[in-house]
Amino acid sequence: MAASLHIAGIRKVFGKGDKTVEVLKKIDIEVAPGEFLILVGPSGCGKSTLLNIIAGLEEPSEGELRIAGKNVVGVAPAQRDIAMVFQSYALYPTMSVADNIGFALEMRKVPVEQRKKRIGEVAAMLQIEHLLDRRPAQLSGGQRQRVAMGRALARDPQLFLFDEPLSNLDAKLRVEMRAEIKRLHQVSGITSVYVTHDQIEAMTLGSRIAVMKDGILQQIGTPDDIYNRPANTYVATFIGSPT
Ligand code: ADP
Ligand code: MG
Numbered sequence: 001m002a003a004s005l006h007i008a009g010i011r012k013v014f015g016k017g018d019k020t021v022e023v024l025k026k027i028d029i030e031v032a033p034g035e036f037l038i039l040v041g042p043s044g045c046g047k048s049t050l051l052n053i054i055a056g057l058e059e060p061s062e063g064e065l066r067i068a069g070k071n072v073v074g075v076a077p078a079q080r081d082i083a084m085v086f087q088s089y090a091l092y093p094t095m096s097v098a099d100n101i102g103f104a105l106e107m108r109k110v111p112v113e114q115r116k117k118r119i120g121e122v123a124a125m126l127q128i129e130h131l132l133d134r135r136p137a138q139l140s141g142g143q144r145q146r147v148a149m150g151r152a153l154a155r156d157p158q159l160f161l162f163d164e165p166l167s168n169l170d171a172k173l174r175v176e177m178r179a180e181i182k183r184l185h186q187v188s189g190i191t192s193v194y195v196t197h198d199q200i201e202a203m204t205l206g207s208r209i210a211v212m213k214d215g216i217l218q219q220i221g222t223p224d225d226i227y228n229r230p231a232n233t234y235v236a237t238f239i240g241s242p243t
Contacts, residue, residue, distance in 0.1 A: 001068075001158075002033035002158070003033060003067050003068035003081075003158035004066075004068060005029070005067055005159060005191060006030055006064065007030070007031075007050075007065055008063055008064040009026050009027075009062060010024055010026070010028075010050070010053060010060045010062070010063035010065065011024055011025060011027075012046070023049050024046045024049055024060075025215045027050060027215075027217055029210055029217065031193060033191055034189050034191055035191055035208065036185050036192045036206060037206065038195075038202045038208070038209045038210065039051070039193060039196075040195075040196055040197065040212070041197065041218075042213065042238075045212045045213050045214055046214075047212060051161050051193065051195055055077055055080065055082050055084050056076060056079075056082070067080060067158065067159055081155075082158070082159045082160075082161060083152035083157035083160050083161070085148055085152050085161070086164075087163065087167045087168045089144070089145065089148035089165075091147055091148060092136070093135065094135070095136075096132065096133055096135060097128065097131050097132050097133070097150075098132040100150075101119050101147065101154050102115045102116075103151065104155050105119075105155065118154055122153050122154050125150075125187050126184065127146075141168075141169055141173060142173050142176060142177060145166075145169065148165075153184075159191050159193070160188075160193075161193050162181070162193070163195045164196055165177075165181075166178065182205060199240065202223075203227070206223065208222055209223060209226050211235050211238065211239070213234055218231060218232060219235050226239055226241075227239055
């Protein structure tokens with residue numbers, strides 16, 4: 001079952017005393033089970049901070065956060081059942097692709113037969129069955145990215161978080177991996193939040209897009225809403241809507 005994500009009144013203040021900065025200002029977002037939500041905005045607007053709060057790598061200064069209806073504020077990251085993919089992904093260089101994908105399961109003492117089965121399922125989802133015996137050094141950039149996603153998927157997370165996973169790839173590969181991520185979402189059905197500063201990526205990938213600026217949510221809607229009915233001039237200019 002895919003999880004819902006409930007974000008209400010989330011604030012984040014960094015620093016102490018008179019040197020504080022409010023990076024997130026009362027963010028409200030509802031993500032439906034199985035949805036693929038894009039969070040887009042310029043560099044420094046607070047996207048990664050919000051994602052880190054969802055993952056439990058940072059705690060919010062204020063607000064509610066629920067995954068599948070359960071409060072997760074104060075819950076350890078490992079207990080949140082979340083997978084995260086970043087732009088810099090380090091695969092274990094001495095391990096095969098199969099072992100990279102299965103590592104988290106091995107740590108959890110999942111029996112070897114069950115582990116093999118799951119590695120096979122994940123490899124099929126990502127169409128990397130033929131690469132399972134290779135080492136990371138024998139893979140292309142796109143293949144490595146797929147393995148990193150496979151490793152994240154292996155634990156069957158209830159939420160998938162992406163933080164600009166494609167920003168280190170060249171333009172051609174980026175387009176290819178966008179299609180791959182879209183397909184992966186369709187076959188896995190996992191509720192996903194995908195962060196990017198790239199308007200084109202946002203418009204092509206998401207069924208719903210949240211536009212953020214300076215820690216404030218400017219608008220949330222379908223690509224059609226955002227493009228044709230921008231909430232304000234900032235959104236219109238950022239997305240490049242016709243005037
Ligand atoms: P984005 O991912 O949209 O580029 P971030 O969430 O990384 O933005 O950062 C938002 C703002 O918060 C930036 O101004 C950044 O400098 C600041 N920031 C992020 N993490 C910290 C931290 N640990 N301490 C202080 N300021 C931080
Ligand atoms: Mg960021």
